Amino acid sequence: MRLNDPLVTSFLYQDKKYPLDLAFDNVLDVFDVLGDKTLREQEKAEICLVLLLNESFKGHEAIQLWNFIYESFIKIESTQPIEYDLKGNPLPVQEEDTKSLINLDRDAEYIFASFKQAYNLNLLEYQGKLHWHEFQALLNGLPSETIMQRVIQIRMWKPSKGESSEYQQAMKRLQKVYALDDGDEEEVD
Known part of the structure; x- marks a missing residue:
């Protein structure tokens, strides 16, 4: 765009x-x-x-x-930046880094709620009106306080030092709840 x-x-x-x-x-x-x-x-x-x-x-x-x-x-392009080493060579990409974080079908309710929360935009009222490129730009720009961004944060979370075991267990449970296991549907990076 x-x-x-x-x-x-x-x-x-x-x-x-x-x-x-x-x-x-x-x-x-x-x-x-x-x-x-x-x-x-x-x-x-x-x-x-x-x-x-x-x-x-x-x-x-x-x-x-x-x-x-x-x-x-x-086509939805991957927005993951290429990282380089000190010599300018591209670093290998971990498979988990290329895993999609949004599924347009499964996350429809979260996307709808997030658009309503962030932009006061009811996507159902914009059917036939909102262009695909506009939709992608708004989706990619959702503020961090929206439910869709929170779900993405949960999907991306990895345990780190200093986190309590209770917190880590809670996050692992949430990751199971919000997991995208089936790669057959259209996904967005």
Whole structure:
């Protein structure tokens, strides 16, 4: 997202202009389709294109167009910074460091409550209106006192010296309550 660029509502692909519905709830519907294990990849691409473009495409054309749209406008990039050693070499990334901290489906209630708390914004009233990129920016910018940020803090917590064993046990219990075990659904870093 760039502040000096308009929000994407259309795009040019192979010399044709397409309207693009990137309302956050529409994109969440796309993620539901992508998570449907009963559909083949081509079927997922075709359904997602109908949701986003309100137009049908079939076969190889659908897959190519879908891949372009996903990579260009929907894909959630990891925001974890690359750390370097003193010589400027990238440090290895621990697998636990790449673990997603938010699941858009499972954390829906926390996200809803956090948007209401932080921005006085009822996401249900903004369905069809709030652009996916706006939604991502607001989600990434949630203040630390919101429930979603607290859940993230719990998921990220690691025991450290000086913490009582009772506190550590309580945090481990909370981590089990708020754990994201299933990696099959769309997640946000």
